[in-house]
Structure formats: C-alpha cells, structure tokens
Amino acid sequence: MRRFSEEYLSATRTEMWADRDALSGLALANRERVLDVGAGTGEFTRVLREEVSGDDTQVIAVDADQDLLGAVSPPRLLGDATRLPVGGDTVDLAVCQALLVNLGDPARALGELARVSTDRVAAVEPDNSAVTVESTVGDETALARRARELYIGETILAGETTPEEFEQLRQQWRAMGRTVADQMQDGTYRHREVVPFYVTVGRV
Numbered sequence: 001m002r003r004f005s006e007e008y009l010s011a012t013r014t015e016m017w018a019d020r021d022a023l024s025g026l027a028l029a030n031r032e033r034v035l036d037v038g039a040g041t042g043e044f045t046r047v048l049r050e051e052v053s054g055d056d057t058q059v060i061a062v063d064a065d066q067d068l069l070g071a072v073s074p075p076r077l078l079g080d081a082t083r084l085p086v087g088g089d090t091v092d093l094a095v096c097q098a099l100l101v102n103l104g105d106p107a108r109a110l111g112e113l114a115r116v117s118t119d120r121v122a123a124v125e126p127d128n129s130a131v132t133v134e135s136t137v138g139d140e141t142a143l144a145r146r147a148r149e150l151y152i153g154e155t156i157l158a159g160e161t162t163p164e165e166f167e168q169l170r171q172q173w174r175a176m177g178r179t180v181a182d183q184m185q186d187g188t189y190r191h192r193e194v195v196p197f198y199v200t201v202g203r204v
C-alpha cells in the first residue's frame with residue numbers, strides 16, 4: 001500500500017473544496033450516515049461533516065493507515081477498503097476521495113462501497129493525465145509532463161522507452177532538481193500544480 005504523509009495530504013488539499021457545487025449529487029443535507037473510505041487524515045471527511053445538516057448524522061472515516069487515521073476525530077474505523085469492516089446496508093452514502101487511483105483492484109473497493117450503502121456511492125478521483133504545473137524553473141513543466149506520460153503509459157516498464165531516453169530524462173531531471181534547490185536557497189522558487197478531480201455518483 002502506498003503511504004502518504006500528513007504534510008502531503010494537507011498541502012495538496014489546500015483550496016480543493018473552496019467551491020462545493022460538484023458535491024450536489026451526494027445530497028449531503030439529506031444523509032443519515034456516511035462512510036468516507038480511504039479517509040487519510042480526514043481532509044474530505046471534514047468537508048462532508050460540514051455539509052451534512054442533521055445533528056445526528058454520522059460521517060465515519062475509514063482508512064488502513066492507523067497513523068493517518070489518528071488525525072481524524074471519531075467516529076473512525078481502521079479497515080481495508082476491499083474488505084470494509086461494516087455490515088451491508090449500514091450507511092446511505094459511501095464515498096471515497098483519491099482512493100481508487102491508489103488501489104491494485106479498484107473495482108473490488110467499489111463493490112464494497114456499494115455493498116454497505118443503501119442509496120448512493122460516490123468516487124472523487126483525480127485525472128493525473130491532466131495535471132498542470134507552473135514553476136519558476138523553466139524546464140520543470142515540460143519534464144514533469146514527460147515523466148508523467150511515461151509513468152501513466154507505463155512505457156518505461158513495458159520497454160517502449162529506450163535506456164538512452166530514460167537516462168537522458170534522468171539527467172535532465174537531476175539538473176532541473178539542482179536549479180530548484182538553488183532557487184529554494186535564495187527564496188525565489190515557486191511551484192503550483194493543479195490536479196483536476198472528477199466526482200462520480202451512482203445509485204445502489
């Protein structure tokens with residue numbers, strides 16, 4: 001399982017839910033019990049808790065990483081998304097954010113979300129092929145795009161990238177990293193990444 005740090009999750013969620021129109025399909029104001037699966041440090045759990053309106057509505061965070069889950073206020077459950085530790089039909093919305101993209105078998109987790117929900121299932125997932133990078137280091141934008149294309153297409157692993165191409169990219173990346181380090185030292189480095197996310201909602 002890929003591990004995430006609290007710092008990473010906090011930094012990458014900045015402003016993510018400043019606008020919440022995309023959550024309208026979740027009908028949060030009408031929910032009685034919600035499960036946020038792969039909740040991490042609860043960045044999305046907090047948004048859900050702000051949006052549900054009933055005093056008795058529970059938003060339960062689930063994650064397989066005990067350290068991250070410790071940062072979420074209860075209710076919370078330690079558990080695996082592909083074998084959720086709750087019975088069938090126990091919530092009326094099961095949701096995940098940036099979970100499926102990290103799983104080897106996302107369909108299995110989706111099946112679990114559907115099993116535990118009586119009404120809706122929602123997935124908020126990034127489109128990593130459409131990430132944009134702005135940087136004060138000129139080469140960073142193009143190199144990051146090239147590295148992402150190779151990674152997403154898995155062409156490095158599939159052998160479609162020659163060793164020479166791979167080595168060239170590695171050297172360019174290291175040179176770019178040195179420029180980044182220099183700029184960080186003199187306080188001029190700026191970097192901004194925008195990752196589009198899609199909200200997909202289904203009824204059980």
Ligand SMILES: C[S@@+](CC[C@H](N)C(=O)[O-])C[C@H]1O[C@@H](n2cnc3c(N)ncnc32)[C@H](O)[C@@H]1O
Pocket residue numbers: 001002003004009013037038039040041042043044062063064065068079080081082096097098099102103
């Ligand atoms: C990119 S983080 C997303 C965290 C949170 N949903 C957010 O958007 O800030 C992915 C999370 O999924 C969790 N995770 C990965 N595999 C899991 C699994 N099989 N079962 C439960 N959680 C898992 C990780 O521990 C991590 O907290």
